[in-house]
Amino acid sequence: MKKIINKVxxxxxVTSFALTGCSKPVEDPAAKPAETKTEEVKxxxxxxxxxxxxxxxxxxxxxxxxGPKMTDALIEKMKDKYNIxxxxxxxxxxxxxxxxxxxxxxxxxxxxYPPSNMASFKDMAVDLTPYLxxxxxxxxxxxxxxxxxxxxxxxxxxxxWESNFTVVLANKKMxxxxxxxxxxxxxxxxFTAVCKKxxxxxxxxxxxxxxxxxxxxxxxxxxxxxxxxxxxxEDFTKGLLPLNGPEAKEALVGVKSLYDQKFMYxxxxxxxVKNDEIKAAFYQGKIAMMAEIAAGAKVTAKDAxxxxxxxxxxxxxxxxAINGGYNGFFIPQNSKNIEDAVEVLKAxxxxxxxxxxxxxxxxxxxxxxxxxxxxxKGIVAQAATLRSPEDPAYTAMDDYRNNMxxxxxxxxxxxxxxxxxxxxxxxxxxxxx
Amino acid sequence: MTKIKWKSHTSAVMGMIFxxxxxxxxxxxxxxxxxxxxxxxxxxxxxxxxPSFVGFENYITAFKDPLVLKSLxxxxxxxxxxxxxxxxxxxxxxxxxxxxxxxxxxxxxLILFSPAMLPTAVVGLMFVFFYNPEMGLLNNFLKLIxxxxxxxxxxxxxxxxxxCIILVAIWxxxxxxxxxxxATMQTIPETLYESCELDGxxxxxQVRYITYPLIKPMILLATVNTLGTQYxxxxxxxxxxxxxxxxxxxxxxxxMTKVAFTYGNFGSAAAMGGIFTVVVIxxxxxxxxxxxxxxxxx
Numbered sequence: 254m255k256k257i258i259n260k261v262x263x264x265x266x267v268t269s270f271a272l273t274g275c276s277k278p279v280e281d282p283a284a285k286p287a288e289t290k291t292e293e294v295k296x297x298x299x300x301x302x303x304x305x306x307x308x309x310x311x312x313x314x315x316x317x318x319x320g321p322k323m324t325d326a327l328i329e330k331m332k333d334k335y336n337i338x339x340x341x342x343x344x345x346x347x348x349x350x351x352x353x354x355x356x357x358x359x360x361x362x363x364x365x366y367p368p369s370n371m372a373s374f375k376d377m378a379v380d381l382t383p384y385l386x387x388x389x390x391x392x393x394x395x396x397x398x399x400x401x402x403x404x405x406x407x408x409x410x411x412x413x414w415e416s417n418f419t420v421v422l423a424n425k426k427m428x429x430x431x432x433x434x435x436x437x438x439x440x441x442x443x444f445t446a447v448c449k450k451x452x453x454x455x456x457x458x459x460x461x462x463x464x465x466x467x468x469x470x471x472x473x474x475x476x477x478x479x480x481x482x483x484x485x486x487e488d489f490t491k492g493l494l495p496l497n498g499p500e501a502k503e504a505l506v507g508v509k510s511l512y513d514q515k516f517m518y519x520x521x522x523x524x525x526v527k528n529d530e531i532k533a534a535f536y537q538g539k540i541a542m543m544a545e546i547a548a549g550a551k552v553t554a555k556d557a558x559x560x561x562x563x564x565x566x567x568x569x570x571x572x573x574a575i576n577g578g579y580n581g582f583f584i585p586q587n588s589k590n591i592e593d594a595v596e597v598l599k600a601x602x603x604x605x606x607x608x609x610x611x612x613x614x615x616x617x618x619x620x621x622x623x624x625x626x627x628x629x630k631g632i633v634a635q636a637a638t639l640r641s642p643e644d645p646a647y648t649a650m651d652d653y654r655n656n657m658x659x660x661x662x663x664x665x666x667x668x669x670x671x672x673x674x675x676x677x678x679x680x681x682x683x684x685x686x
Numbered sequence: 687m688t689k690i691k692w693k694s695h696t697s698a699v700m701g702m703i704f705x706x707x708x709x710x711x712x713x714x715x716x717x718x719x720x721x722x723x724x725x726x727x728x729x730x731x732x733x734x735x736x737p738s739f740v741g742f743e744n745y746i747t748a749f750k751d752p753l754v755l756k757s758l759x760x761x762x763x764x765x766x767x768x769x770x771x772x773x774x775x776x777x778x779x780x781x782x783x784x785x786x787x788x789x790x791x792x793x794x795x796l797i798l799f800s801p802a803m804l805p806t807a808v809v810g811l812m813f814v815f816f817y818n819p820e821m822g823l824l825n826n827f828l829k830l831i832x833x834x835x836x837x838x839x840x841x842x843x844x845x846x847x848x849x850c851i852i853l854v855a856i857w858x859x860x861x862x863x864x865x866x867x868x869a870t871m872q873t874i875p876e877t878l879y880e881s882c883e884l885d886g887x888x889x890x891x892q893v894r895y896i897t898y899p900l901i902k903p904m905i906l907l908a909t910v911n912t913l914g915t916q917y918x919x920x921x922x923x924x925x926x927x928x929x930x931x932x933x934x935x936x937x938x939x940x941x942m943t944k945v946a947f948t949y950g951n952f953g954s955a956a957a958m959g960g961i962f963t964v965v966v967i968x969x970x971x972x973x974x975x976x977x978x979x980x981x982x983x984x
Contacts, residue, residue, distance in 0.1 A: 260700060264700075264703070267704075346947075348947045348948050349943065349946075349947035352733045352946070352947050352950060353733075353947070355733055355734050356733035356734065356952070373950065376732075376734065376735070377734045463930070464928060518820070519818065519819050519820035519821075520819070520820065521819055521839040521842065522818065522819040522820070522839040522841070522842050524842050524931050525839070525841050525842045525927060525930060525931050526818075527814055529811065529814070529815075530814065530815065530818055530821075533815075533821070534820065534821065537821075539820070539821075586734075587734070648948055648949050648950070649949060652944065652948055652949075656928065656929070656930055656932075657930075657932055657933070659931075660930055660931035660932035660934075661932060664842070664844070664931060664932065665932060
């Protein structure tokens with residue numbers, strides 16, 4: 254009998270929990286005004302409050318000190334019209350997050366994504382060209398090159414919000430102690446001579462990480478340099494230049510020579526070294542120069558504990574060139590609030606909010622924002638040789654350049670094999686068009 | 687008799703009612719995604735446009751792709767080696783701590799179990815530094831004891847890269863297996879050991895003829911559980927080598943993630959998942975057959 258009672262009580266408890274979860278709040282009848290039959294003077298109808306739309310903004314970059322400030326400013330600025338949910342950008346899983354969001358049918362309204370990689374979302378992103386053409390003042394805030402970076406098949410799919418490119422940071426004291434003077438530019442021969450001097454002092458001359466998509470920097474900068482030097486840059490950007498030709502060979506041989514001569518930290522393990530390891534070694538004074546992204550340069554310099562200066566990227570050809578571009582935003586086609594998302598984008602890229610980015614030492618894409626930080630000015634000066642766009646690398650080719658190129662160059666088939674693979678990718682890319 | 691039948695019937699119904707929420711969660715989180723994944727493996731879908739039926743094309747492409755076959759082999763190698771190593775080490779550790787009583791035993795068990803409590807990504811990053819050829823603990827230790835000739839670029843060398851990751855996985859999983867085996871060893875009656883001792887058997891003979899046979903079901907459970915977990919490993923390998931250098935440590939989970947979310951080819955990734963599921967089930971069946979044996983009641 255006792256068991257039956259216990260079972261019934263437990264069942265009732267479970268049922269009551271379930272019903273509580275499903276119940277709606279009960280309206281308080283006292284809150285309702287009592288209906289009266291007497292006629293009342295009708296007051297003029299007050300305007301109905303504007304219903305605020307919910308906007309999901311996948312663009313909160315917490316790695317930047319300015320990131321939360323910018324999103325907070327955006328939320329404050331648009332608070333009368335929109336409830337903006339600022340979502341933290343997960344750089345390592347960005348592709349995954351975006352594709353999952355779009356596939357779910359309920360994506361974020363705005364996604365942060367590098368404009369140079371927009372080809373992989375070209376069928377899923379809203380064409381922002383009409384919106385830019387309809388607002389010339391907004392369009393004029395961006396350099397043409399910045400908008401070109403996010404243009405695919407003649408359509409502007411991405412709005413840039415910050416400029417980003419590869420830089421080299423150097424330990425100034427180390428270079429001064431070794432009597433090394435930094436030139437305005439330097440080619441491979443000059444760079445090699447300096448590296449030998451540093452190496453003779455039992456230090457590592459240079460370091461480039463192989464994670465975070467940085468492994469391809471060496472090759473990409475080298476290719477830009479050799480194609481600019483040979484006058485084939487335009488063909489290169491259109492994907493018409495064979496990637497098994499003299500420019501590619503010169504680039505890859507140059508890159509390989511730096512690894513072969515053990516200039517790259519940590520020597521034998523340079524093919525798999527991570528950014529965290531490089532930073533640790535740089536801070537410990539083991540590396541003279543390290544590759545870094547411009548947006549992160551100030552933080553790296555600040556944390557170093559010694560004076561850090563930007564130096565030119567060595568050019569594999571006669572002329573220097575570095576890859577880079579921008580960070581940008583795109584709006585997915587299946588967003589439920591496209592027009593509103595455009596308005597939010599306009600607000601985020603306005604001088605008022607972009608100035609917060611510049612104040613903290615970063616490089617906003619809005620050209621109307623003045624940069625006052627001296628270190629950042631030095632970084633921006635390196636962008637004199639910035640070349641954008643590069644060749645139209647589609648996803649598989651980009652993946653190969655980021656993850657397979659350096660290992661195959663150094664541990665696999667070498668220059669010939671890599672050139673063959675790159676040319677296969679290029680031809681596949683042409684066929685896809 | 688009718689009353690007994692009614693009582694057991696009522697118990698069964700009550701049991702099912704209480705299991706219903708858990709069943710719904712399992713259906714939603716496991717069964718439905720599995721079925722959907724199998725359907726997706728016969729389709730071509732980029733995550734945005736309408737999927738199109740392609741039959742067995744994804745499976746044929748997967749079997750023809752050398753990278754898929756390589757990553758499948760790497761996954762099997764990693765899972766089997768780390769499980770075998772983890773079980774052997776876990777069993778050995780359980781045997782060693784079994785006789786430790788009181789606080790010493792607790793302290794040792796805590797220390798040995800602590801790797802299992804660490805987040806895998808943190809462990810991966812920690813061991814990247816451990817294996818660093820220039821400032822890593824391993825190479826510097828070898829240099830300290832005069833074995834500089836043995837120093838290597840551990841995560842880059844094709845002979846050592848995967849083995850280094852396997853050793854980390856063993857270090858991480860051995861503690862859990864140790865605890866499972868230790869807990870089961872505790873249930874063995876002391877009288878069995880006493881009578882064994884009277885017959886002149888030492889500790890390791892007791893372990894060999896009494897302990898291991900009696901805890902065999904738990905060893906099987908721990909092995910199967912660990913094997914399934916090791917097959918699924920993504921975070922450890924990704925943080926340590928990202929599947930590189932090249933395709934040296936590329937596994938199926940990494941390949942699937944890349945194909946689906948970088949290349950936008952969800953159908954192919956699902957097909958890989960389907961093939962992988964068959965491989966995992968086959969491995970588990972094989973392990974169960976290998977570790978089959980009698981079960982003893984005591």
